[in-house]
Amino acid sequence: MAETALTNPGGQPAPGGWQGIAADWSSDQRAFKNVSWGKAMMWIFLLSDTFIFSCFLLSYMTARMSTTVPWPNPSEVFALEIAGHHIPLILIAIMTFILISSSGTMAMAVNFGYRRDRVKTAVLMLVTAALGATFVGMQAFEWTKLIMEGVRPWENPWGAAQFGSSFFMITGFHGTHVTFGVIFLIAIARKVWRGDFDHGRRGFFTSRKGNYEIVETMGLYWHFVDLVWVFIFAFFYLW
Amino acid sequence: MVDVQYDALADAPPAEVPEVELYHPKSWWTRYVFSQDAKVIAIQYSLTATAIGLVALVLSWMMRLQLGFPGTFSFIDANQYLQFITMHGMIMVIYLLTALFLGGFGNYLIPLMVGARDMVFPYVNMLSYWVYLLAVLVLASTFFVPGGPTGAGWTLYPPQAILSGTPGQDWGIILMLASLILFIIGFTMGGLNYVVTVLQARTRGMTLMRMPLTVWGIFTATIMALLAFPALFVASVMMLFDRVLGTSFFMPALVEMGQQMKYGGGSPILFQHLFWFFGHPEVYIVALPAFGIVSDLISTHARKNIFGYRMMVWAIVAIGALSFIVWAHHMYVSGMHPKFGFFFATTTLIIAIPTAIKVYNWVLTLWRGDIHLTVPMLFALGFIITFVNGGLTGLFLGNVVVDVPLSDTMFVVAHFHMVMGVAPIMVVLGAIYHWYPKMTGRMLNDALGKFHFWVTFLGAYLIFFPMHYIGLLGVPRRYHDIGEAAFIPSSTHTLNAFISIMALIVGFAQMVFLFNLVWSYFKGRPSGGNPWRATTLEWQTPETPPGHGNWGKELPVVYRWAYDYSVPGAAQDFIPQNQPRAKPALQGAAP
Numbered sequence: 108m109a110e111t112a113l114t115n116p117g118g119q120p121a122p123g124g125w126q127g128i129a130a131d132w133s134s135d136q137r138a139f140k141n142v143s144w145g146k147a148m149m150w151i152f153l154l155s156d157t158f159i160f161s162c163f164l165l166s167y168m169t170a171r172m173s174t175t176v177p178w179p180n181p182s183e184v185f186a187l188e189i190a191g192h193h194i195p196l197i198l199i200a201i202m203t204f205i206l207i208s209s210s211g212t213m214a215m216a217v218n219f220g221y222r223r224d225r226v227k228t229a230v231l232m233l234v235t236a237a238l239g240a241t242f243v244g245m246q247a248f249e250w251t252k253l254i255m256e257g258v259r260p261w262e263n264p265w266g267a268a269q270f271g272s273s274f275f276m277i278t279g280f281h282g283t284h285v286t287f288g289v290i291f292l293i294a295i296a297r298k299v300w301r302g303d304f305d306h307g308r309r310g311f312f313t314s315r316k317g318n319y320e321i322v323e324t325m326g327l328y329w330h331f332v333d334l335v336w337v338f339i340f341a342f343f344y345l346w
Numbered sequence: 347m348v349d350v351q352y353d354a355l356a357d358a359p360p361a362e363v364p365e366v367e368l369y370h371p372k373s374w375w376t377r378y379v380f381s382q383d384a385k386v387i388a389i390q391y392s393l394t395a396t397a398i399g400l401v402a403l404v405l406s407w408m409m410r411l412q413l414g415f416p417g418t419f420s421f422i423d424a425n426q427y428l429q430f431i432t433m434h435g436m437i438m439v440i441y442l443l444t445a446l447f448l449g450g451f452g453n454y455l456i457p458l459m460v461g462a463r464d465m466v467f468p469y470v471n472m473l474s475y476w477v478y479l480l481a482v483l484v485l486a487s488t489f490f491v492p493g494g495p496t497g498a499g500w501t502l503y504p505p506q507a508i509l510s511g512t513p514g515q516d517w518g519i520i521l522m523l524a525s526l527i528l529f530i531i532g533f534t535m536g537g538l539n540y541v542v543t544v545l546q547a548r549t550r551g552m553t554l555m556r557m558p559l560t561v562w563g564i565f566t567a568t569i570m571a572l573l574a575f576p577a578l579f580v581a582s583v584m585m586l587f588d589r590v591l592g593t594s595f596f597m598p599a600l601v602e603m604g605q606q607m608k609y610g611g612g613s614p615i616l617f618q619h620l621f622w623f624f625g626h627p628e629v630y631i632v633a634l635p636a637f638g639i640v641s642d643l644i645s646t647h648a649r650k651n652i653f654g655y656r657m658m659v660w661a662i663v664a665i666g667a668l669s670f671i672v673w674a675h676h677m678y679v680s681g682m683h684p685k686f687g688f689f690f691a692t693t694t695l696i697i698a699i700p701t702a703i704k705v706y707n708w709v710l711t712l713w714r715g716d717i718h719l720t721v722p723m724l725f726a727l728g729f730i731i732t733f734v735n736g737g738l739t740g741l742f743l744g745n746v747v748v749d750v751p752l753s754d755t756m757f758v759v760a761h762f763h764m765v766m767g768v769a770p771i772m773v774v775l776g777a778i779y780h781w782y783p784k785m786t787g788r789m790l791n792d793a794l795g796k797f798h799f800w801v802t803f804l805g806a807y808l809i810f811f812p813m814h815y816i817g818l819l820g821v822p823r824r825y826h827d828i829g830e831a832a833f834i835p836s837s838t839h840t841l842n843a844f845i846s847i848m849a850l851i852v853g854f855a856q857m858v859f860l861f862n863l864v865w866s867y868f869k870g871r872p873s874g875g876n877p878w879r880a881t882t883l884e885w886q887t888p889e890t891p892p893g894h895g896n897w898g899k900e901l902p903v904v905y906r907w908a909y910d911y912s913v914p915g916a917a918q919d920f921i922p923q924n925q926p927r928a929k930p931a932l933q934g935a936a937p
Contacts, residue, residue: 135553135904136362137546144466148542151572155534158576162623166580166616170595174611261592267611272593276584313469315367 414846428497435500461549477532563638648715725776736765757817788870
């Protein structure tokens with residue numbers, strides 16, 4: 108987007124607090140001052156996506172509360188035998204740690220993006236992508252393990268069939284989000300690395316010039332996917 | 347005396363929003379087919395929606411032929427009847443009305459009315475249309491797959507939607523759910539564009555409270571759609587899994603043909619909640635753009651400012667917000683706790699307040715206006731009457747005790763056709779008559795238009811008024827043949843035949859309209875840039891139809907609200923939004 112940050116055109120200090128919000132919304136041209144189109148669009152998309160994940164989680168909770176068959180114990184289902192020790196939820200704990208760490212590297216990438224540090228931004232984005240890919244890989248391992256143990260979307264050896272259905276559906280949908288995030292992280296890292304945002308190279312499809320703000324927009328998505336995982340972790344694994 | 351040099355631009359705030367970088371088409375393909383121009387996308391949306399809408403119109407004829415003359419037409423059997431009602435409902439609500447109001451009118455009018463060159467992300471906007479087209483094609487393909495389209499009713503209630511007794515159980519239901527998922531993905535891409543364009547890309551001087559109500563209606567409806575469609579998305583995904591993978595999200599333990607099915611433990615009521623959490627806002631996703639558009643039609647053609655503009659805006663927003671907490675009034679007979687019924691009946695009836703504010707304001711706008719009975723105005727008036735009628739029967743159905751006996755009768759069918767079928771379609775038609783000159787540079791034929799209006803308007807009443815009565819008698823909906831029941835008087839059959847003939851006539855009138863659209867494109871009277879002498883920005887474009895980028899070299903600057911009609915002392919009876927204020931009178935000249 109060929110947009111620049113607003114530099115308070117009137118010269119007077121902008122009002123703060125609620126007055127500021129009212130002033131922004133009743134002003135012309137844009138309701139969110141200093142917010143670019145891309146960033147506004149991502150926020151609204153994430154709001155919509157929040158509703159999708161909320162519906163998934165609420166449906167899962169409804170199924171879990173209304174089923175007459177016992178619900179399998181997640182601590183046991185997701186336990187691993189490591190070096191003779193039986194450790195509940197260990198894989199999920201590591202996955203959560205990795206995904207949260209990737210939010211850290213993403214935040215650093217955003218920081219270096221605004222300093223127009225081409226190399227560091229690209230490297231940190233690739234690190235984020237690698238962490239995300241690791242997360243998806245571990246999820247694939249977890250899926251494989253459960254499938255080997257006989258868990259299917261329509262049945263499982265331990266109790267309510269909705270356990271497998273909800274598990275595959277919710278983690279699958281979240282994993283798809285992470286996968287798309289990894290793909291876009293790599294694509295944008297490539298643009299950063301090539302210096303597209305320094306030279307104003309035009310996009311292939313849109314013929315628009317990009318800028319480093321896309322790194323932050325990407326970061327919004329990535330942090331959102333992390334936040335969703337926290338809810339899935341709390342409601343599916345810890346409950 | 348001091349002579350003050352009046353600088354009109356001094357009223358306009360400095361530019362905050364830079365020019366959008368337009369994609370300039372390089373070939374015929376990128377100009378007319380894979381176009382990133384919102385106006386071309388709007389016309390693509392409208393034509394696709396109209397095409398699939400015609401299919402739904404023919405389906406309604408088939409249904410009426412069966413209901414009016416049961417047993418006469420051997421090519422309609424019970425299963426096909428169910429398939430026809432399902433596809434008719436789904437197409438009309440989602441693929442026609444939602445797509446036409448938001449994808450069609452939204453795309454065409456939002457950038458023009460807020461003074462933008464295009465949507466903020468034209469490429470994503472283009473993708474939105476192509477995904478929508480794919481959704482429509484997947485939907486249409488169900489007519490040709492083994493087993494035909496699904497006959498589950500447009501609500502697709504499980505468990506029957508995916509059981510073998512329901513027609514279209516093989517492929518119909520799978521493709522229907524896939525098509526819905528595609529539609530939602532496509533809509534989201536467009537919807538994000540509409541919202542961000544309204545919020546962040548208005549021209550100088552265009553505050554939110556100076557926007558025409560059309561934009562307010564489409565904007566609010568789009569936000570609602572972005573929050574309501576997720577529930578349908580999730581419900582579709584889960585039912586697809588139930589059907590394809592054999593999960594049991596919505597499927598309880600069942601016996602089919604004497605065999606215990608593999609399903610068990612799911613909740614059909616959960617689907618109903620998800621569906622109606624989408625389904626009720628959907629009613630207003632269709633209604634709010636209609637509210638907005640009709641406000642502009644009435645104001646323009648009555649040459650009077652809209653009465654209570656701020657209240658109109660807040661009413662739109664209030665209706666949008668309230669519509670998210672009323673969904674279970676579609677589920678009074680699902681066995682919910684009576685206290686929930688009380689809650690949802692209360693919220694439902696509260697919606698009558700902002701809605702009534704809007705109706706009063708429309709009527710007060712007409713009051714002592716200079717009413718021109720043009721075709722758009724006729725349709726706008728037809729809308730108000732139809733909407734009030736449909737709204738009144740809504741009060742019946744919103745109350746639990748009255749709803750229970752009326753539930754699943756033809757009364758419900760008559761109610762929702764009046765309030766969210768005929769009424770929004772009236773606005774769609776009026777809006778096409780109103781904006782067609784801007785889209786093509788030619789007027790639609792007036793005589794054909796008036797014929798079209800009167801047949802449609804009177805015909806709709808002759809169809810749906812008797813239907814209320816049939817419903818009160820207790821005739822159930824979704825029965826392909828009501829047979830000879832003791833509680834149904836034989837005159838009902840005569841009435842059904844009458845309704846069917848009227849439906850055929852009204853359908854025929856729509857063919858006249860389509861002919862008018864084509865004929866006027868070539869032979870219509872040239873309209874000029876502003877045939878209705880309207881104030882809003884889309885009528886002030888340098889070219890008609892507006893070129894790529896809408897505004898020529900410079901974006902318009904807005905100095906006033908959208909409703910300066912018949913301003914006392916003004917030279918004309920309308921003042922365009924981009925006309926600067928008159929020179930201020932010199933004050934304090936003496937001493």
